[in-house]
Amino acid sequence: MLTYSIKEFNQLSLKQLYDVLQLRSEVFVVEQNCVYQDLDGKDSKALHVFGYDEDELVAYTRLFKPGHYFTEASIGRVVVKANYRKFGYGYDVMNTSIDAVKHYYKTNDIRISAQCYLKQFYSNLNFKIEGEEYLEDGIPHVNMLYRG
Template sequence: MLSIKIKTFQELTTQELYDMLQLRSAVFVVEQDCVYQDLDGKDQKALHVLGFKNDEIIAYARIFKPGDYFNEASIGRVVVAINERQYKYGYNIMNASAEAIKSYFNETKIKISAQVYLKKFYNNLGFKAIGKEYLEDNIPHVAMLKG
């Protein structure tokens, strides 16, 4: 079972910050073999959706109010540890993120920049592709909208 905590940047403990950055790096840099600047200066504006299992962060996303990333509210840096993906925690972290956007920002319209290979996953969560595919950090992405 996944336990979800939502925190501002200031509320994160040093250990939580380290663990979430380590998870993001393990997946987005190492696993996907992509050199990019993960520390983009936006974490301070985001709300952080932390998914814990046995006191370890194994799933994560960050959310933004409208105007802080896109014109719409948004979810990004969605990640699940490789050894935990068979449990479908991606759905838990995305649903918790959408709920947090509704409760914290009173918004239901959400825009994401999705890796193309995950389009079906996001379709299952109610997102629809908009516009053409594009490269972001040399990985094919597509903008998607829900609500």
């Protein structure tokens, strides 16, 4: 069982910031072999969801209120450390994030830009595909919408 916390950018400790950047780089840059600009200037506007196993960050997302990324609230940078995926922590961190959006932003509408190979994962969480596939940083994506 992971311990979850939710923080604004200015509440992050240096260790938490380092852990986030390290995990995102480990998965999105190295594992997915994708060179892209992770430091996009949006972290300061997001709520950050951390899933720790003891002192190791193993799951993370960032949340945006409606109008900051999409018209709807959004969840992005969804990541789980590779050797922890078998425990279903992807569903845990997403359910925690969905609940956080509802609590902090008082909305049930959440839009994501999902990597296409994860369409079934997000469909299992009641996200519905909207529109056609598109390339983002060289990886096929699709918009998906949750209306809780």
